[in-house]
Amino acid sequence: MSKPATKKKSSSTSIPGYTHIQSTSGVEEYVLKTNGLRVLYHYRPNTEVVTTNITYLVGAVDETIGESGIAHMLEHMLFKPTQADKKANIKDGGAMKFEREVGCILNANTWKDRTTYFFCYPTKYLQRALEIEAERMTGIILNEKELSPEQNNVLSEFDMYNGDPYFALSVEMVSSAFISHPYGHETIGYRADIEDYTPERLQRFYTNYYRPDNAVMMVIGDVDRKTALESVKKQFGAIKNPTTAIPRHHIREPNQEGIRRVAIERPSTTNIFSLGFKHAGLGTTDWLTTSVMLNVLTSGPESILEKLLVDTGKVAHIQTSQEPTKDTNLAVIHFTLAAKTTHEEIEQSVRTAIDTITASDITTLIKKVKANMLTDELFSRTSSMQIAQELTEYTASGDWTQYAKTTELLKTITPKMVIDCLKTSFVPSNLTIGTFIGK
Amino acid sequence: MKLEITPTEYFSLASVTTKNTGIVKILITIDTHTQRTVTTQTVESLYCDLLLSGAGSYTREEFLNEVNMLGASIEVGVNDGKTTFVLRSTATKCKKLLELFGLLINEPEFSTKELKRVKSTELNQLHQAKENSKEIALDELKNGFYGSSDRKYSYSIDEQMAEVPKATVSSIKKHHQATITGRWTCSIAADQAIVTLFAKELKKLKRTIVVSDAIHQPKPPKPSLSLENIPSRQNIDLSIGVPLPITRAHPDFIPLTFAVAVLGKWGGFAGRLMSTVREKEGLTYGIYGQLEGFQSEEQGYFRIMTFFSPEKTVQGLTSTFREIKKLYDSGVTQNEVDSFKTILTTQQSLVNDSFTRVLSDLHGYHCENFTIEEMEELKSSLGNVTRADINRVIKTYLNPSQMSISGAGPTDKIQTAVKKWMAGK
Numbered sequence: 089m090s091k092p093a094t095k096k097k098s099s100s101t102s103i104p105g106y107t108h109i110q111s112t113s114g115v116e117e118y119v120l121k122t123n124g125l126r127v128l129y130h131y132r133p134n135t136e137v138v139t140t141n142i143t144y145l146v147g148a149v150d151e152t153i154g155e156s157g158i159a160h161m162l163e164h165m166l167f168k169p170t171q172a173d174k175k176a177n178i179k180d181g182g183a184m185k186f187e188r189e190v191g192c193i194l195n196a197n198t199w200k201d202r203t204t205y206f207f208c209y210p211t212k213y214l215q216r217a218l219e220i221e222a223e224r225m226t227g228i229i230l231n232e233k234e235l236s237p238e239q240n241n242v243l244s245e246f247d248m249y250n251g252d253p254y255f256a257l258s259v260e261m262v263s264s265a266f267i268s269h270p271y272g273h274e275t276i277g278y279r280a281d282i283e284d285y286t287p288e289r290l291q292r293f294y295t296n297y298y299r300p301d302n303a304v305m306m307v308i309g310d311v312d313r314k315t316a317l318e319s320v321k322k323q324f325g326a327i328k329n330p331t332t333a334i335p336r337h338h339i340r341e342p343n344q345e346g347i348r349r350v351a352i353e354r355p356s357t358t359n360i361f362s363l364g365f366k367h368a369g370l371g372t373t374d375w376l377t378t379s380v381m382l383n384v385l386t387s388g389p390e391s392i393l394e395k396l397l398v399d400t401g402k403v404a405h406i407q408t409s410q411e412p413t414k415d416t417n418l419a420v421i422h423f424t425l426a427a428k429t430t431h432e433e434i435e436q437s438v439r440t441a442i443d444t445i446t447a448s449d450i451t452t453l454i455k456k457v458k459a460n461m462l463t464d465e466l467f468s469r470t471s472s473m474q475i476a477q478e479l480t481e482y483t484a485s486g487d488w489t490q491y492a493k494t495t496e497l498l499k500t501i502t503p504k505m506v507i508d509c510l511k512t513s514f515v516p517s518n519l520t521i522g523t524f525i526g527k
Numbered sequence: 528m529k530l531e532i533t534p535t536e537y538f539s540l541a542s543v544t545t546k547n548t549g550i551v552k553i554l555i556t557i558d559t560h561t562q563r564t565v566t567t568q569t570v571e572s573l574y575c576d577l578l579l580s581g582a583g584s585y586t587r588e589e590f591l592n593e594v595n596m597l598g599a600s601i602e603v604g605v606n607d608g609k610t611t612f613v614l615r616s617t618a619t620k621c622k623k624l625l626e627l628f629g630l631l632i633n634e635p636e637f638s639t640k641e642l643k644r645v646k647s648t649e650l651n652q653l654h655q656a657k658e659n660s661k662e663i664a665l666d667e668l669k670n671g672f673y674g675s676s677d678r679k680y681s682y683s684i685d686e687q688m689a690e691v692p693k694a695t696v697s698s699i700k701k702h703h704q705a706t707i708t709g710r711w712t713c714s715i716a717a718d719q720a721i722v723t724l725f726a727k728e729l730k731k732l733k734r735t736i737v738v739s740d741a742i743h744q745p746k747p748p749k750p751s752l753s754l755e756n757i758p759s760r761q762n763i764d765l766s767i768g769v770p771l772p773i774t775r776a777h778p779d780f781i782p783l784t785f786a787v788a789v790l791g792k793w794g795g796f797a798g799r800l801m802s803t804v805r806e807k808e809g810l811t812y813g814i815y816g817q818l819e820g821f822q823s824e825e826q827g828y829f830r831i832m833t834f835f836s837p838e839k840t841v842q843g844l845t846s847t848f849r850e851i852k853k854l855y856d857s858g859v860t861q862n863e864v865d866s867f868k869t870i871l872t873t874q875q876s877l878v879n880d881s882f883t884r885v886l887s888d889l890h891g892y893h894c895e896n897f898t899i900e901e902m903e904e905l906k907s908s909l910g911n912v913t914r915a916d917i918n919r920v921i922k923t924y925l926n927p928s929q930m931s932i933s934g935a936g937p938t939d940k941i942q943t944a945v946k947k948w949m950a951g952k
Contacts, residue, residue, distance in 0.1 A: 134528075137880040167796075184796040184806075188866055191873030194795065210876055240809025247836050248812055251761030309880070356759035357657055389579075390591050399644055404651035426651045452592075459598030463617055466550045471881030526759070 103317045105325065113492035115479065118317060122325045124301035128479060128488060129316050130308045132472055138309030139472035140217050141206040142225075143480045145304070146297035148200045148275045149415070150337065154284070157277015158293050160198040161242055161285055165294075166205060167196070168234045170227040186213075186220050193473070198275050201414045202484035208473050211310050214319050221305075222323040225298055230287045239285060246276050253358050254407070254422050257522045260350040261364045265418045265520040269341040299329045304483050308472040341416070348520045356526035359425040361434040364520040365513040367419050370412040371482055371490035373497055374509070378419060380501050381509045382408050383457040384450050385442070386421055392449070393421075396441055402429045412481035418520060431523045442514050447503040454506055458498055465494060528882055530889060530899055533726075537733045538711035541893040542722045543886045551621045551717040552883055553614040553725065554890045557709040559702065560608025560678040562742045568682050569649075569690040570698050571605035574706075576645045577699055578603050581636030582627075590627070599624045601631065607820070608678035608741070609894075610706050621721050625728045632707055632732060637696050646691050653688050660757050660764040660935035665832070667753045668933035669820070672770035672828050674744025679820050708737040712894050716886035745770055745826040748929040752949050754938035763840050763936040767847065768830035769929050775821040775895055781908050782916040783829075783924060784818060789859045789867055789917075790850065790925075791816025791831055797870055799850050800831065810843045811835055823895045829925065837940040841948050844932070848952065851927040858918030871909050928952075 101108040101116055106127070109117040118127045147159050166183065173181025180188070183205075187194050192209035205224075207217045249255045259274050266272030276282075305324070307316040344366075368374035385393050386406045397403035403423045410419040423434050468474050482488045512518065529544040559571075579601065580587040594601055599616035601624070616624045656662065666681040673679045682690075711733055715725050748769050773779050792798035793815045796806065800814040814833035821827030831851075835843035859867075878884045892902040934945070 135879045137877055139880075180802070184802075187795050187797050188870070191797075191870030193874075193877060208877060208880065210873060237807060237809035241805055241812055244809070244812040244836065244839075247761050248834065253759075354759060358655065358759070388591075388595070390588070390595060398648060401644075401647035401651060404648075404655050424655060427654055456592070456595035456598075460595060460600070463550070463598040463600075463615065466617065467552075467615065467883070470548070470550075470883050473880065 100313070103314065105321045106317055110489065112489050115488070115491065116313070117488070120300065120321060120325060123327055123329055125320070125324050126304040127317060127320055128304060128306045128483070129313055130306075130475060131311075131313065132309050135310045135472070136211050137208065137472060138211045138214055138217075138307065138311050139206055139208045139476045140214070140221065141204060141306040141308070141476035141480060142221055143202050143204040143304045143306070143483055144298060145202055145302050145484060147198055147202050147484070148273060149270045150297065150335070151270055151273070151277070154281060155289060155293075156273045156281045157242070157275065158281075158285065158289065159203055160275050160277065161239070161282065162290055162293055163196050163198045163203050163205075164238045164242055165228055165230060165234065165290060166224050168238070169229055170223045171229060172223045172227055174229065183220050183224055186217065190216070192217070199413075199484070200271055200275060200411065200417070202480065204480045206473065206476055214311055214315070215323070218319050218323040222327065225300070225303070225324070225327060228294065230291045230294065232287055235285065235287055235290070239282065242276070242282055243279065246279055246282060249276060250279075253352070253354070253356060253360055253524045256354075257350075257352055257360060257362055257422070257524045258409070258420055260352060261362060261420060261520045261522040262418050264348045264350050265344075265364060265366065267342055269339050269415065270337065271413065271415065271417055295330060296332075296335050299334070300324060300327050301329045302334050304488075306476050306479055308475050344517050347516045349522075350520070351523045351525060353525045353527055356524075358524065358526045359431065360522070360524035361423045361425060361431045361438075362420050362522035362524070363423075363435075363438060364418045364420040364522065365518050366416050367410065367513065368416060369414045370485035371487050373500070376494065376497050377501050377505050377509045378513065379410060380454060380457055380461070380498075381506050381513070382410055382419065382421070383461065384453050384506060387457065387460075390453060390456065392441060392445065392453070393438065396437060397423065397434065402426055402437070403434065412485060414485045420522075431525070435521065439514070442510060445507070445510055447507050450506060451503045454501070454503055458501065461498055462495060528879075528885060530885070532893060532899055535730075537736045538713055538729055539893065540726055540729060541714040541889050543714070543716040543882055543889060544719050544722055545716060545882050546718060548718065548882060549618050551614070551616050551618055551715065551721050552886055553612070554714045554886065555612040555614075556712045556890070556894050557610045557706050558608060558741070559610055559705040559709050560741045561705075561739045562676045563608065563678055563680050564676070565682040565686050565690045566693075566698065567702075569687055569694055570702050571608075571610070572687075573642070573645050573649055573691070573694050574610075574699055574702050575603040575605060576648065577637060577641055578631060578635055578703070580641035580645065581638060582630040583634045585630070587636070587641060593627055594624070597624055601628060618718060618721055621717070622724060625725065629728065629732050635703060637699050637703070639696060642694070642696055642699065646694065649691050650688060653684050653691070657684050658757055658759055660755075660760045660762075661832075661834075663755050663757070663935040664764045664766045664933045665830075667755060667935070668766040668768055668830065668931060669828070671749070671751050671753065671931050671933070672746055674746065676742040677744040678741065680744075705739075708735050710736055710738060712890070714886055714890035714893050716882050743825045745772070747772070749931075750929055751931045752945065753931070753933045754942055754945065755935040756937065756939045757935055758937050758939065760936040762834040762836055763934045763938060763941060764834045766830055766832055766933045767930055768828050769925070769931065770826065770828045771818070771924050772826055773924075774826055775823050779920045779923070780818075780821065781905070782912045783920045785867060785871070785909060785912050786854070786859065786917050786921045786925065787816050787818055787829060788871060789863050790854050792870070793817045797867075799854070800847065803850055804833075804843065804846045808846055810839050810846055814847065834936075837937055840934075840941045841944050844945070844948060848927050851925065851930070854921055855925055855927055858921055859914060861914055864912070864914045864917065868910050868912075875906050
């Protein structure tokens with residue numbers, strides 16, 4: 089009688105061609121051996137829907153003077169025809185053909201540290217989605233004919249944002265807050281730079297940053313691991329990286345020594361006072377503490393500044409922005425003034441209120457803020473697209489596994505930590521103040 | 528996920544039953560529209576904030592504290608004469624949230640002190656709204672399509688601001704009475720145990736019904752141009768469209784939905800308007816069209832939403848109307864019919880990616896009194912439309928010469944040029 093062959097029990101995450109790096113909270117990380125493409129996989133059964141989302145680790149932070157917004161411009165161009173379209177004689181080429189073919193949801197967005205592209209579609213179209221995604225990683229045709237109308241679209245987008253007083257003020261504030269660091273310009277760039285793009289400059293940026301070893305492909309949805317990973321390998325496995333290193337700036341922002349102030353005057357009935365302060369990058373306890381602090385100050389009718397200013401009729405509303413970025417960034421609180429209130433009055437009220445907050449003022453409020461943030465987190469992870477979006481931000485900040493840690497981190501935040509955060513955030517040498525004056 | 532709709536005498540309950548999601552979302556919509564006046568429009572707006580300003584023995588602060596300690600939320604909004612409550616919580620906190628909701632419904636405070644606060648915040652928000660060119664353009668367009676007593680008519684910001692100080696607690700209470708006695712359309716996404724709990728609570732909460740007649744005042748198409756100058760804006764926000772003499776229940780509604788998708792599919796890049804006016808001509812960042820304002824017994828309208836810079840407005844309008852005319856003159860191609868059948872069917876299936884999207888989708892149909900079977904049939908009928916039907920409805924309803932244009936932004940810069948363009952169109 090022969091001995092039965094000894095079978096080695098294979099790990100479920102062992103997929104040929106890949107190195108499995110880690111798994112947490114149902115998300116698995118792999119690296120494609122041929123070219124270093126990272127893949128995140130997360131299974132969501134019984135929906136028949138998949139989102140594939142590719143994040144390139146390139147954004148506004150990689151732009152140089154005179155080329156602001158080029159990462160965003162390139163994002164637009166990634167929807168244009170490819171060499172594969174040209175070869176196949178496809179009349180209306182480009183990634184949008186996928187929407188016309190199957191009716192998927194598609195879009196893209198650029199931010200400070202990353203550019204991301206996603207498709208959401210029925211599972212049966214997985215191969216096609218990945219095929220299109222792989223084509224445009226290196227195959228976009230960048231010429232004047234394709235660039236010119238899209239440049240106009242981006243200028244149109246710029247005008248849309250620039251017409252918004254909050255955006256216009258934020259642009260001035262970040263450029264003042266950051267003297268050296270590229271976070272000092274908005275992702276869309278300056279109008280003059282957008283007007284000056286050429287296909288050659290875009291091509292250089294494209295070649296430098298659009299490569300497998302600078303990308304993370306996420307496959308989230310109702311598809312099994314083997315199919316997902318083998319499909320990615322089939323479409324991306326043969327793409328090579330350039331031999332050159334990925335260009336990165338290494339910039340240290342000089343210390344700020346006092347309050348910085350900017351002002352915009354425009355014909356308008358709107359008046360805004362904005363308070364900006366620098367805070368740590370995403371994925372750190374400090375970022376989350378800042379988030380709790382901002383909610384305590386401004387989120388909802390129980391928040392300190394809403395009670396002080398909105399309920400008393402001094403301010404029409406308050407809105408905040410705390411962006412998920414890798415490095416230190418500027419969070420901003422915008423106060424839209426009521427008709428008869430002055431900027432000076434609101435500045436005085438806000439800064440005095442913040443300076444005089446004590447731990448006992450906010451202990452109960454912090455409990456409520458955390459409870460709401462935990463519920464929000466549960467609701468924000470109910471679709472594959474939302475999960476992809478969140479994973480994108482953590483990936484771009486340097487550690488996607490933080491996605492799995494926010495609940496536990498949130499629970500560790502104490503009133504003392506929030507008070508300390510208040511103290512350090514609002515010292516003069518950390519502040520940038522903006523005023524929008526309607527004339 | 529299991530979908531069900533159970534009508535009762537006083538309310539209708541739709542459920543999306545899931546397993547182990549741990550969270551609950553509830554939507555409750557009540558149609559309270561009878562006759563729009565500047566008073567009713569103002570009261571609706573004040574009601575939303577005032578309702579959450581204390582209930583039972585709780586002051587506003589105490590009530591908000593109770594809700595927030597649960598990590599839950601209750602939101603109230605009124606749109607086109609329909610009040611909608613949105614409740615969200617974790618499954619473990621749902622019971623307590625429903626108790627608080629019950630208090631809100633049965634014992635709202637409506638104090639004079641809180642009304643004073645709410646009036647002040649409302650006036651501030653209306654002041655801000657004076658520069659919301661997108662909404663102003665839309666309101667002006669709709670005001671051309673409906674009489675002033677219709678739910679879709681909007682009184683001017685100045686009229687609303689003059690009315691706010693006149694609002695009384697008694698007018699707010701009257702609106703609340705209409706809210707609690709109107710027919711409730713309720714939809715929930717949760718685990719089975721929570722669905723059962725909610726059904727039980729609803730039976731305790733909702734025991735009366737008073738159905739009132741609603742005034743509906745559609746007007747026939749009368750092409751017009753309306754330009755509201757807001758010099759602080761950089762772009763001209765535009766709403767372009769035409770009122771349609773059909774309701775949601777009309778057999779032409781589905782082929783018309785299809786036609787409008789081919790022209791200006793909302794979201795994405797597949798519609799003709801996006802692929803030409805934006806992609807090929809670079810005239811705008813976004814241009815979409817859709818059917819709006821339809822209900823089972825009320826007529827709606829077709830609308831295109833876009834914006835152009837002042838210097839591109841005439842060119843943008845020319846391109847937009849060229850596309851509408853092309854559709855009107857030549858209809859859709861068979862390729863487009865085949866392609867959009869896939870596109871629209873896929874879009875429907877993508878709702879399944881998220882149970883909260885399934886809930887929103889279901890609630891929309893539920894509010895129009897569709898059963899699950901009717902909803903499924905309606906969705907699948909998009910796959911059965913014929914090119915002949917689509918082209919027939921295009922000819923019947925989408926004549927560009929009948930369309931109105933409403934713009935808001937720095938329109939003083941473009942008035943002369945646009946009027947000249949209109950005259951030559």
